[in-house]
Amino acid sequence: MVGAEQSFEEFVRARTAALSRVAYLLTGDHHLAEDLVQQALLRVAGRWPTLVARGDPDAYVRRVMYNQRISWWRRREPPTVRHEVPQEAAPDPGDAVVAAVAVRQALARLGPRQRAVLILRYFEDLTEARTAEILGISVGTVKSQARDGLARLRALAPELSTLAEVDR
Structure with a gap:
């Protein structure tokens, strides 16, 4: 079991940043994105040895995230704050x-x-x-x-x- 725990920890270290970016795009909110990634990783942790044996745990984690986000939406989560986009953007690094x-x-x-x-x-x-x-x-x-x-x-x-x- 120690090998599976170590493998899961390595996966979390390697993939959290990428998963967080996708979660932010799904939610539009940094805090909700963090929650989404954490919930997905919690759900996956118990099934980790099986997922590794199947060969593509990353796809499964992303699927859990997408399904969890849809579940939140169905429960009518409060909408995130949206700001107006500037109509004119000046040609600069911004x-x-x-x-x-x-x-x-x-x-x-x-x-x-x-x-x-x-x-x-x-x-x-x-x-x-x-x-x-x-x-x-x-x-x-x-x-x-x-x-x-x-x-x-x-x-x-x-x-x-x-x-x-x-x-x-």
Whole structure:
């Protein structure tokens, strides 16, 4: 059992930062993101030897996080505070910060499943098949959720198209 504990501790040290970034994108709040990562790791800890034997514990942890976030949403968690995105961004080094804030706010406007699909596909750069596997949905659902999520982002956050033009 000591080997499994050590293996789990190594996994936590190596993957917490990446999992925290994804959790923040899912929740839009640093404190909720920390809670989400901690809850996911607690759920995984007891099953660690089995997960290691299967070969991909990282995917399982992410799936637990996505499912937990959807569960919070279904219980009608209070919405996080959202700030208005500046309409004009000056061409300076702060543009990257403005873009990051705009993307986070836009993602916060989506439902949890669309948000999870977009994060996995475009932030973690996973394939449609891998995204479907992690979320436990079909590839067709990944495609439709991504299409609908992107369309909703275009409608709800037109400022993102301006930010995309600045990057070109």
